[in-house]
Amino acid sequence: MKHLLLAAAAACALASAQGAAAQDQGTDVEELVVTARAGTAEQRRVEASYAITALSEEALRLQSPPSVAEVLKNVPGFWVEASGGVGGANIRARGIPIEGYAAIALHEDGLPIQHDGGLGFLNTDFSGRFDETVERVEVVRGGPSSVFASYAPAGVVNLITRKGGDTFEGLIKGEVGDYGYARGDFWVGGPVAGFRMGLGGFYRKSDGVRDPGFTADEGGQIRFSVGRDFTGGSVDFNVKHVDDNTIFYLPIPLTFDADGDTAGIPGFDPNYGTLAGPETSRLALRTNRGPFDFDLTRGSDVKLTQYTVDSRFEIGGGWEVLEKFRYKTADLTRAGLFPNTPISAASRITQDLARAPAALGVVAGRLTYLDGAPFDIAGQNGTGLVMDAFVRQQDITLDEWINDLRLQRRIDVGGQSHDVALGVYFARAEETFRQEGAAVLIDVRENARPLELVGLNAAGQVVARFTENGVSRYGTQFNHAEGESTTWALYASDEWRITDKLRVDLGARWERIELSGRNERSATINLNQSPTFADDQAISGNGIFDPLDRDFDGMAGTIAVNYQFQPDIGVFARYTRAFRLPSLGDFLTNPTRTDPRTQKFNLAEAGLKIEQPSYRFYAVAFYSGFDSQSFTETRFDQATNAFVSRTEFASTDAWGLELEGLARPVEWFDFAFNATIQEPRLGDFIFNERVAKVAGACPAPTDVPTSGSDCLRPRDFSDNLQIRTPRVSGRFTPGLNLLDGRLRAELELQYYGKRYSDLANSLVIPAYHLWNAHVRYQINDQLTLYGYGTNLTNEIGLTEGNPRAGQFISGEAGARYYLARPELGRTFRVALLYRF
Incomplete structure (x- = not known):
């Protein structure tokens, strides 16, 4: 693929003499929306009866976002965690507490990149890449998204790709950064033998x-498109291939400074450090099926090919048919080093000594590195800390067929008009899922190193080995499953224009999914392959498969009223009853879960829209009610050296206000902003915390005894704030246009308010802000220079805590050392764009 991209870029350069294109100055153009609606007539953004954010080609280029998540930081109402790298981001919209892209559909040219964007370790953003083949982005928040898309109660993100036009044109862009970053993008398109063609991509x-x-x-990625217009219609074909490896960043160890603020620990830079390193990059793991070679350098390894056919044609009588088909085949491997709470080396040794059989006579422990170098229990790396980190790899294959057939027409009746649409949606997915994992004892420093722990008798002899080549437990996780899903949906919409100013928009969707497959059971066994304790408790498949045969259905409906006081000033109000069906991932990645259910949402919004020559302003008030959200944690129990999973259900409510706009008081200065103010809270939620019995009795009178060694202590989490989502967030961007528009400079401030890492609201994630800068200088009609600076002040802004310490009640609350994932440190990049 690398050679193909380089050859295509060279071809573009040779063709540069055939034409030239003027540099986009970022001037205003009328924004027409195509996402989450069906209509024969064009509709401007200011006329839409729902909240939508549109990002132009030049706005995207001026930011040069490395991931889908970074783009979505432009959208009010969205809480975005982009600190993990290119893929695997957590996105939430309007206080709906569903992680990843499980409630927000990621589309490309109006079709899903992946039918279910939250398919269990396969977030749809792994399949989406930004490059110069993407022309613009439209993001719908709530509104009619659940009528026109599956798994989209919170919204739809639509990447609209570039197509060749009537003239030959293209571009080449080279970009470098101060962290060993080098990138090349290209795109070329135009008429060829009566067709419009395009070719582009990046490496x-x-x-x-x-x-x-x-x-x-x-x-990188490469994309080829070919299309043709004909009398009464058009047809376009697009093929995209992605072959990309990207690292997935995870939480790092942190502490507090003398003022109680977030700070790095000795030997670890909180802005640039990661626990992943060369000594944990490749490990040979024992299983009952033979050795498993873990390769951390693969990161998120995506190999994907996607074919799309998009056609439109008239069939007479004013009716128009839109037919979109997509086939995708994908292989994904995700390999990561997942950390656990740091503890002192002395405490870690004590825990393992307690597990040793008394007959061995173990009285002390000794820690060394794999090369035999001693580990200073009191002060190694300045802290003497160690941790059990988890090397985990998922191997996933996914084949999908998606088809959306729509029939639409404008009907004029009695001085009123109806833009009606009737659609049939079909999706079939075939997935295989396999997961392996192990625990590795490491020191706590940048590029951590594995440790060996042995037990000594009174004579100082080694009589027990608790690790093998750093592995403290083989088989910490195991999954093996395969399945298929078939989805059918019927939908209809009507944009009913009662007068020139008043319009009522209606929509409904019925959807059904049928699931089949099988999931291998697991058991904890002694592998008996090593003289160490590391293979004594391996979770492995037992060859018995549980069948999957389930089906679910749901119904969504929406109604909105839009009133245009003037062509550029309007208001709207909308109510939507949305749903989210269980998906294949709910079963394949969680074999013990038997209670997936159709989730239902009550959504309401009302907005004001103003577009004037010197300013634009959008304000939307919203409510999101969710009747049955599942909160699941997989927490590591250090005492038992095992994961403990738990799922609870609660209702949630969120009220909020989204603001978005642009003011241009003079030609040389403008100010853009978006902000969200919200109250995302739990409903009634009583959580039963497990506490240990003391002398065989429950420690508190209110505790409920169980048949085991613990008790259930009721905790009232009702009305607590949802985890991770800030109540206040915003993005503010003043910009200068100088030298007759040839120079554009922006200084961007991002602000995120205080949040909580757990539902008990016991562990605070502090508020933080980021400063970024973007500069564009147009050298001439063909050459443009760009400069980018991110996190200019090296803020240690925490985006999440440690989910493996507990998401109901965090085990790290009040701890001196803890884990969290900060924003990436300060970076600088420059790019040179050549148009022809």
């Missing part, structure tokens, strides 16, 4: 902002 290589000691990101 990138990077050491990573948090350098793991090996290549963090390497790969």
Whole structure:
């Protein structure tokens, strides 16, 4: 693929004499929306009866976002965690507490990139890449998204790709950064033999902002499109291939300074450090099926090919047919080093000594590195800390067929008009899922190193080995499953224009999914392959498969009223009853879960829209009610050296206000902003915390005894704030346009308010802000220079805590050392764009 991209870029350069295109000055153009609606007539953004954010080609280029998540930071109402790298981001919209892209559909040219964007370790953003083949982005928040898309109660993100036009044109862009980053993009398109064609893509290589000691990101994407217009219609064909490896950053160890603020620990830079390193990059793991070679350098390894056919044609009588078909085949491997809470080496030794049989006579423990060098229990790396980190790898294959057939027409009746649409949606997915894992004892420093722990008798002899080549437990996780899903949906909509100013928009969707497959059971066994304790409790498949045969259905409906006081001033109000069906991932990645259910949402919004020559302003008030959200945690229990999973259900409510706008008081200065103010809270939620019995009795009178060694202590979490989501957030961007528009400079401030890492609201994630800068200088009609600076002040802004310490009640609340994932440190990049 690398050679193909380089050859295509060279071809573009040779063709540069055939034409030239003027540099986009970022001037205003009328924004027409195509996402989450069906209509024969064009509709401007200011006329839409729902909240939508549109990002132009030049707005995207001026930011040069490395991931889908970074783009979505432009959208009010969205809480975005982009600190993990290119893929695997957590996105939440309007206080709906569903992680990843499980409630927000990611589309490309109006079709899903992946039918279910939250398919269990396969977030749809792994399949989406930004490059110069993407022309613009439209993001719908709530509104009619659940009528026109599956798994989209919170919204739809639509990447609209570039197509060749009537003239030959193209571009080449080279970009470098101060963290070993190098990237090349290209695109060329135009008429060829009566067709419009386009070819483009990118290739990138990077050491990573948090350098793991090996290549963090390497790969790219290439896309080819061909299309033709004819009398009464058009047809377009598009093929995209992605071959890309990207690192997935995870939480790092942190502490507090003398003022109680977030700070790095000795030997670990909180802006640029990562626990992943060369000594944990490749490990040979024992299983009952033979050795498993873990390779951390693969990171998120995506190999994907996607074919799309998009056609439109008239069939007479004013009716128009839109037919979109997509087939995708994908292979994904995700390999990561997942950390656990740091503890003192002395405490860790004590825990393992307690597990040793008394007959061995173990009285002391000794820690060394794999090369035999001693580990200073009191002060190694300045702290004497160690942790059990988890090397985990998922191997997933996914084949999907998606088809959306729509029939639409405008009907004029009695001085009123109806833009009606009737659609049939079909999706079939075939997935295989396999997961392996192990625990590795490591020191706590950048590019951590594995440790060996042995037990000594009174004579100082080694009589017990608790690790093998750093592995403290083989088989910490195991999954093996395969399945298929078939989805059918019927939908209809009507944009009913009662007068020139008043319009009522209606929509409904019925959807059904049928699931089949099988999931291998697991058991904890002694592998008996090693003289150490590391293989004594391995979770492994037992060859018995549980069948899957389930089906679910749901119904969504929406109604909105839009009133245009003037062509550029309007208001709207909308109510939507949305749903989210269980998906294949709910069963394949969680074999013990038997209670997936159709989730239902009550959504309401009302907005004001103003577009004037010198300013634009959008304000939307919203409510999101969710009747049955599942909160699941997989917490590591250090005492038992095992994961403990738990799921609870609660209702949630969120009220909020979204603000978005642009003011241009003079030609040389403008100010853009978006902000969200919300109250995302739990409903009634009584959580039963497990506490240990003391002398055989429950420690508190209110505790409920169980048949085991613990008790259930009722905790009232009702009305607590949801985890991770800030009540106040915003993005503010003043910009200068100088030298007759040839120079554009922006200084961007991002602000995120205080949040909580757990539902008990016991562990605070502090508020933080980021400063970024973007500069564009147009050298001439063909050449443009760009400069980018991110996190200019090296803010240690925490985006999440440690989910493996407990998401109901965090085990790290009040701890001196804890884990969290900060924003990436300060970076600088420059790019040169050549148009022809």
